[in-house]
Each structure stands twice: as structure tokens, then as C-alpha cells.
Amino acid sequence: xxxxxxxxxxxxxxxxxxxxxxxxxxxxxxxxxxxxxxxxxxxxxxxxxxxxxxxxxxxxxxxxxxxxxxxxxxxxxxxxxxxxxxxxxxxxxxxxxxxxxxxxxxxxxxxxxxxxxxxxxxxxxxxxxxxxxxxxxxxxxxxxxxxxxxxxxxxxxxxxxxxxxxxxxxxxxxxxxxxxxxxxxxxxxxxxxxxxxxxxxxxxxxxxxxxxxxxxxxxxxxxxx
Amino acid sequence: xxxxxxxxxxxxxxxxxxxxxxxxxxxxxxxxxxxxxxxxxxxxxxxxxxxxxxxxxxxxxxxxxxxxxxxxxxxxxxxxxxxxxxxxxxxxxxxxxxxxxxxxxxxxxxxxxxxxxxxxxxxxxxxxxxxxxxxxxxxxxxxxxxxxxxxxxxxxxxxxxxxxxxxxxxxxxxxxxxxxxxxxxxxxxxxxxxxxxxxxxxxxxxxxxxxxxxxxxxxxxxxxx
DNA sequence: TCAAAAGTGTTTGTTATACACCCATGT
DNA sequence: ACATGGGTGTATAACAAACACTTTTGA
Numbered sequence: 001x002x003x004x005x006x007x008x009x010x011x012x013x014x015x016x017x018x019x020x021x022x023x024x025x026x027x028x029x030x031x032x033x034x035x036x037x038x039x040x041x042x043x044x045x046x047x048x049x050x051x052x053x054x055x056x057x058x059x060x061x062x063x064x065x066x067x068x069x070x071x072x073x074x075x076x077x078x079x080x081x082x083x084x085x086x087x088x089x090x091x092x093x094x095x096x097x098x099x100x101x102x103x104x105x106x107x108x109x110x111x112x113x114x115x116x117x118x119x120x121x122x123x124x125x126x127x128x129x130x131x132x133x134x135x136x137x138x139x140x141x142x143x144x145x146x147x148x149x150x151x152x153x154x155x156x157x158x159x160x161x162x163x164x165x166x167x168x169x170x171x172x173x174x175x176x177x178x179x180x181x182x183x184x185x186x187x188x189x190x191x192x193x194x195x196x197x198x199x200x201x202x203x204x205x206x207x208x209x210x211x212x213x214x215x216x217x218x219x220x221x222x223x224x225x
Numbered sequence: 226x227x228x229x230x231x232x233x234x235x236x237x238x239x240x241x242x243x244x245x246x247x248x249x250x251x252x253x254x255x256x257x258x259x260x261x262x263x264x265x266x267x268x269x270x271x272x273x274x275x276x277x278x279x280x281x282x283x284x285x286x287x288x289x290x291x292x293x294x295x296x297x298x299x300x301x302x303x304x305x306x307x308x309x310x311x312x313x314x315x316x317x318x319x320x321x322x323x324x325x326x327x328x329x330x331x332x333x334x335x336x337x338x339x340x341x342x343x344x345x346x347x348x349x350x351x352x353x354x355x356x357x358x359x360x361x362x363x364x365x366x367x368x369x370x371x372x373x374x375x376x377x378x379x380x381x382x383x384x385x386x387x388x389x390x391x392x393x394x395x396x397x398x399x400x401x402x403x404x405x406x407x408x409x410x411x412x413x414x415x416x417x418x419x420x421x422x423x424x425x426x427x428x429x430x431x432x433x434x435x436x437x438x439x440x441x442x443x444x445x446x447x448x449x450x
Numbered sequence: 451t452c453a454a455a456a457g458t459g460t461t462t463g464t465t466a467t468a469c470a471c472c473c474a475t476g477t
Numbered sequence: 478a479c480a481t482g483g484g485t486g487t488a489t490a491a492c493a494a495a496c497a498c499t500t501t502t503g504a
Contacts, residue, residue: 177467198476202475404456
């Protein structure tokens with residue numbers, strides 16, 4: 001049974017993943033869009049009796065089977081963005097951890113792939129514009145809020161965090177400086193655990209301390225990178 | 226003749242103005258909403274053959290007769306935000322200069338007033354939430370982009386700029402430090418003109434130099450306050 | 451002459467930046 | 478031994494914060 005949908009409005013999601021020091025985006029090819037055969041963002045419609053945030057999570061969960069960090073960042077409504085139809089789309093970006101990364105092929109009625117955000121193929125409609133806008137939004141947010149951890153495993157070495165910020169912000173950081181800056185914030189917990197199977201000195205693993213962070217925010221602390 | 230509208234979707238605008246060292250928001254009382262009699266944000270529907278950004282400008286222009294700086298900042302779509310109906314609204318904030326401020330009563334089929342953003346009355350639907358969200362968005366943007374000038378006259382004294390930032394960011398700045406910081410950016414032009422009719426030493430007036438700013442941006446300059 | 455804001459300069463402490471350097475590990 | 482990243486320390490420059498002070502103007 002198909003539930004009633006809101007007409008003329010859709011949701012599209014830019015799903016970001018971090019793998020091999022690259023920022024990647026999840027693309028799909030729906031069997032429905034046979035004509036175009038272009039890669040597209042995962043998306044869907046909104047039910048009449050569901051909040052839009054819930055719709056965004058549902059659509060992504062139907063495809064990947066998991067719940068992830070999601071953020072609405074813009075709504076796109078140029079008249080000609082979808083040929084021969086009037087469609088407004090509300091866009092979200094999602095940040096997924098590497099363990100989720102692999103689960104992205106749940107349903108087999110569609111093709112799925114991850115691509116480097118800096119090397120996109122031709123995309124359906126205005127989906128390239130939407131991705132660039134998502135990247136811009138993510139860049140703004142990641143510098144003032146600790147959302148980057150949503151792209152890393154729960155336990156990670158400091159250099160992974162640095163590489164993540166470097167690839168998203170498209171810049172380089174000095175290792176000692178980055179290290180001391182992030183550690184001075186006191187929002188990371190150093191674990192006993194260490195890296196395994198690396199061909200060099202293994203690094204300590206850290207995890208993000210959300211409780212500590214929330215407490216610091218109360219006191220007026222400001223995350224800034 | 227009424228043009229065809231997109232169903233279930235509306236646009237609402239948070240119009241910010243700066244007057245008497247206060248950040249104010251434009252509220253209206255539409256005759257249509259007789260039942261509720263609550264103050265509300267100015268808003269309207271989207272035509273089938275018009276971009277949403279255009280719709281936002283049109284709706285505001287119909288009411289105030291002017292074009293202003295507008296920025297889309299979020300879309301609100303909780304199921305119960307409008308009783309007995311399903312309505313998603315795309316929200317914009319607008320920044321208007323004081324000369325426009327007075328023109329806000331163009332049409333007389335509605336009541337209009339400016340209220341302090343920090344002292345809001347009871348509002349229609351979720352319009353209070355939308356305003357708070359708009360303020361948050363404005364705060365983020367005004368610290369990293371020179372959009373604040375859209376709330377000031379073309380020619381303004383430095384202290385007006387400082388007061389503007391203080392009231393929006395809800396903080397205080399040290400006058401000499403604020404002054405030197407903004408002047409070091411080299412994005413203001415000092416005019417020969419001076420303040421008039423003040424009961425104290427008149428200040429030099431400045432204007433924002435958009436050309437200079439764009440050129441600096443090219444070179445990697447970053448506005449930050 | 452006083453109040454109110456304009457406008458300039460200095461001092462101090464904190465951060466950012468750029469390095470140099472040693473450590474641990476697998477090949 | 479050496480390549481690779483882990484991890485620490487330091488010297489310098491740049492900047493932020495606090496504040497003292499003089500100037501101008503109308504009432």
C-alpha cells in the first residue's frame with residue numbers, strides 16, 4: 001500500500017563518506033529513471049503525515065539500512081531544474097562512518113557507488129549544484145562544530161582527523177599545531193587502544209567526548225578549527 | 226487573474242531592520258487570518274512558473290515596494306506546524322536599510338509593525354521558531370561575510386556598525402579595537418561627509434567598498450568579526 | 451564646563467606559525 | 478638502515494584585550 005505523498009516536493013540527500021583520505025559522495029542510478037541513465041542523488045517523496053526531517057531519514061534508511069547524522073542545508077526550486085515538471089527539492093547532507101560505508105547496497109533494485117566529491121561525473125538535473133552547495137555548508141559547519149567525528153570510526157588516530165579536515169577544507173595543517181590545538185580543547189579521550197597492522201609506529205586512538213563537549217559549551221566554549 | 230500556485234508549499238520571510246540600536250523584525254496581520262488574529266511573518270505562495278528565490282522577492286516587494294538583500298536559510302515542515310493542513314514553508318531572511326524601513330506600509334489591507342527581535346509577541350504557527358532560526362543563521366553569516374552593511378544606510382559612522390554587530394551577536398566590543406580591526410581590512414571608504422545634527426563631535430562617514438572586497442576575496446582574504 | 455562620542459596610541463598576554471627534533475615499527 | 482608516520486618542544490611573529498588619553502561639539 002502506497003501512502004499519500006506531497007506533490008511537487010521531493011527530498012534529496014548528499015551522503016558524505018571519508019575513505020582513503022578522500023571525501024566521497026554516494027550516488028545512485030534508479031531503475032525508474034531509465035531514460036536518462038545518469039547518476040543521481042538518493043532521494044524520494046514526503047508523506048503527508050511525516051515531518052520532513054523524518055522523511056529524509058526514512059528515505060536514506062530504506063536505502064542504507066542505517067540512521068546517520070543528517071542536516072538540512074537548502075531548498076532548490078528553479079523552474080527549469082526538472083524538465084517538463086515543477087519540482088522543488090529539499091536537500092540534506094548526511095555524514096556516515098566507515099562501518100556504515102559498506103552497507104550502502106541494501107536494495108538491489110538500483111546501482112550505487114561512491115565517488116570523490118572533487119571528481120564528479122555528469123549528474124541528473126541540478127544535482128551537481130546541490131552537491132557543491134552541500135560541500136560549502138559542510139565546510140562552514142565543520143569549522144565551528146564538532147560534526148566531523150561523524151565521518152570517522154568511533155576510535156580514530158589524530159592524523160585521521162587532521163586528514164579529514166584537510167580534505168574537506170581543501171588545505172594543509174601543520175601536524176604539531178593541529179595536534180596541540182585539538183588536544184587543548186579537551187574534547188577527546190585518549191584510549192589505551194592502539195592502531196593495528198600499520199607499517200610504522202602505531203598511533204594512539206582517541207574518541208570524541210560528547211558529554212565533555214556539551215559541558216564546555218554550557219560554559220561558553222567555542223569549537224573552532 | 227490568479228496564477229496557478231504550487232500546493233502545500235509557502236514562503237515566509239523574516240525581515241530584519243536596524244533602528245535605534247535595536248534589531249527589529251517586520252510582522253503583519255493579514256485580514257485573511259481573521260480567526261487567529263495573531264501577528265505573523267509576511268509570506269505567500271509560489272507560482273508554478275517562477276523560481277522560489279523570485280517568489281520570495283516578489284512577495285516582499287508586493288508588500289514593501291522594494292528589493293532587498295534576501296537569503297534562504299531553512300525549510301520548515303513539521304506535520305503539525307499548521308493545524309488541519311499540511312504546509313511546508315521555505316524561509317528567507319531579508320536585510321533592509323533604514324530608508325526602506327519606512328516604506329513597509331505599502332498596502333493597506335493589512336496591519337504591519339516592527340518589533341524587537343528579542344521581545345517577540347505571540348506569533349502564528351511556528352513563526353517564533355522560524356525567527357529564532359533566522360537570527361541564528363544571520364549570526365553565523367554576519368561574522369564571516371560583510372552582509373551587515375545591508376542593514377545600514379549607504380553612508381554610516383563606524384560606531385553604528387559596531388552597535389549593529391553588538392546587537393546582532395549580543396555582545397560588546399571595545400571601540401578602539403573594533404575600529405582598528407575593521408579599518409585594517411581596507412574594505413571601507415572614508416568619506417569627506419560627516420554626521421549632522423548630533424549633540425556631540427560629529428563622526429566621519431564611511432561606505433562599504435564592494436569592489437575592493439571582491440578583489441580581496443580573490444586574493445584569499447577572509448572577512449571575520 | 452560638562453556630557454557624549456570621536457579618534458589615537460600603548461601595553462600586555464595569548465595564539466598562530468614555522469620549524470627542529472626524537473621515537474617506534476615493519477620491511 | 479630507512480621510510481613512514483607518531484609525538485614533543487621551542488622561538489618568533491601576529492593578534493586580541495584592556496585601557497589611558499586627547500579631541501570635538503552642542504547644550
